[in-house]
Amino acid sequence: MSLVYEARNLEQRYDGRTALARVSLEIERGEAVALTGPNGCGKSTLLRLLAFIERPFAGELIYHGDRTNPRREATLLLQDPYLLRASVFFNVTLGLRLRHCGKDLERIYDSCMRAVGFDDPGSFAARGPNALSGGERQRVALAARLALNPRVLLMDEPTSNVDAASARAIADAVSRYRREGLTVVCSTHDPALINALQAREIRLGRRWDEI
Amino acid sequence: MEYLINGWFGALALLADMDDATLSAIYATLLSTVYAMTAAFSLGLLPGFILGYYNFPGKRALRLVSDTLLAFPTVLIGLIVYAFITARGPLGDYELLFTLPGMAIGQAVLALPIVVSWTAQAVENLDPRCRETLLTLGANARQTALLTLWECRFAVGMVCVTAFGRVITEVGVAMMLGGNIRYSTRTMTTAIALETSKGDFSQGIALGLVLLLMAFMVNLALAFLRRRGARA
Numbered sequence: 001m002s003l004v005y006e007a008r009n010l011e012q013r014y015d016g017r018t019a020l021a022r023v024s025l026e027i028e029r030g031e032a033v034a035l036t037g038p039n040g041c042g043k044s045t046l047l048r049l050l051a052f053i054e055r056p057f058a059g060e061l062i063y064h065g066d067r068t069n070p071r072r073e074a075t076l077l078l079q080d081p082y083l084l085r086a087s088v089f090f091n092v093t094l095g096l097r098l099r100h101c102g103k104d105l106e107r108i109y110d111s112c113m114r115a116v117g118f119d120d121p122g123s124f125a126a127r128g129p130n131a132l133s134g135g136e137r138q139r140v141a142l143a144a145r146l147a148l149n150p151r152v153l154l155m156d157e158p159t160s161n162v163d164a165a166s167a168r169a170i171a172d173a174v175s176r177y178r179r180e181g182l183t184v185v186c187s188t189h190d191p192a193l194i195n196a197l198q199a200r201e202i203r204l205g206r207r208w209d210e211i
Numbered sequence: 212m213e214y215l216i217n218g219w220f221g222a223l224a225l226l227a228d229m230d231d232a233t234l235s236a237i238y239a240t241l242l243s244t245v246y247a248m249t250a251a252f253s254l255g256l257l258p259g260f261i262l263g264y265y266n267f268p269g270k271r272a273l274r275l276v277s278d279t280l281l282a283f284p285t286v287l288i289g290l291i292v293y294a295f296i297t298a299r300g301p302l303g304d305y306e307l308l309f310t311l312p313g314m315a316i317g318q319a320v321l322a323l324p325i326v327v328s329w330t331a332q333a334v335e336n337l338d339p340r341c342r343e344t345l346l347t348l349g350a351n352a353r354q355t356a357l358l359t360l361w362e363c364r365f366a367v368g369m370v371c372v373t374a375f376g377r378v379i380t381e382v383g384v385a386m387m388l389g390g391n392i393r394y395s396t397r398t399m400t401t402a403i404a405l406e407t408s409k410g411d412f413s414q415g416i417a418l419g420l421v422l423l424l425m426a427f428m429v430n431l432a433l434a435f436l437r438r439r440g441a442r443a
Contacts, residue, residue, distance in 0.1 A: 048343075051346075051347055053343055053346040053347060069349075071346060071347070071349050072349045075347050075348065075349070076343075076347040077347075078340060078343060078344065078347070080340070081340075081344065082338055082340035082341050082343070082344045083344075084341070084344070084358070084362055085362060085364075085365070094348055095348035095349055098345075098348055098349055098350050098351075098354050099349060141344075144348065145347075145348075148348070148349065
């Protein structure tokens with residue numbers, strides 16, 4: 001197995017306050033990793049660093065992939081995802097448009113929406129985000145990430161704000177993609193999700209002990 | 212009291228007839244407002260976005276200046292622009308004084324701080340998760356900035372409508388820079404001021420009603436944008 005991430009003594013600070021300290025870890029390609037630990041231990045911060053939407057204050061993070069633009073390979077599903085004020089179809093296919101992949105959008109939309117448990121994707125295509133429930137929003141946001149066909153899927157508490165059916169649909173969808181070789185890193189307190197993903201658990205402590 | 216009642220009836224009769232002077236005032240008002248709004252948005256949208264989107268040294272000071280200019284007295288704007296476009300001023304050769312474009316310059320100066328400050332506010336008020344979401348979808352810096360502006364479109368639309376309402380109901384700048392010339396630069400607000408000073412309440416009320424109708428339509432557009440923004 002080859003490594004996807006190598007992190008050495010990662011540290012992050014916001015306004016002088018330490019949010020993550022001295023975290024080291026290695027994640028292999030195709031692996032599922034569950035980050036667990038108490039609130040405030042830095043799980044979300046670590047995911048944002050792994051998604052390259054923030055730079056670490058200190059330490060080293062090596063990504064074994066397209067290092068010129070790793071955000072095109074690793075994508076993050078936020079805990080409380082934001083959907084743009086546009087249709088569900090636009091939101092799901094936005095990442096592809098940003099990459100100038102404008103072909104087959106309808107087919108990709110349909111398959112990704114079905115993968116996250118929507119039986120009739122067409123009926124959701126024109127809806128705005130405010131016409132969706134919390135669970136539907138979470139699944140649409142996940143569909144938007146899966147549409148990118150990422151190499152690494154990072155998820156921040158993906159099942160914490162949704163009902164049991166949506167949580168199951170999310171776990172099923174991610175498990176299916178994981179079997180096809182997707183690397184998954186998620187922060188979660190949900191044992192069902194950890195089991196479904198057969199994830200290796202990495203526990204972050206309050207004292208940010210080195211892993 | 213009787214003259215007021217007669218004024219209302221006279222106004223309704225004038226509106227039914229729609230005489231040339233009234234139509235000309237409506238036309239001048241709309242044209243100068245469109246000129247002014249086009250100029251204010253062309254000049255103010257990008258600085259407003261930059262002020263709200265980026266962090267840079269001096270940002271707070273610039274924001275303070277822009278916010279202070281929101282309370283710029285219109286007469287003072289008229290005076291400053293007058294000094295620039297009068298025959299002896301630096302722009303005197305263009306003969307803009309007492310013309311619709313000259314009046315529109317003053318109105319654009321009036322609208323500019325509204326466009327800059329409120330666009331900046333709209334961008335600052337946008338949910339911070341929007342930028343994070345765009346980054347997680349692989350957007351580059353330019354795509355993130357453009358989509359952020361697009362995401363603020365309803366709020367920017369409200370800025371436009373608000374500035375339009377401010378400009379169309381303005382009287383000081385229009386009077387000083389337009390000169391209130393009949394069939395040329397006489398707008399509805401300057402016409403109301405003139406007719407009232409002459410004691411012709413009917414004409415004043417008639418134009419006031421048209422202005423009120425326009426303000427109503429502007430507010431209708433504002434309410435529509437608010438509803439669209441909240442629903443989307």
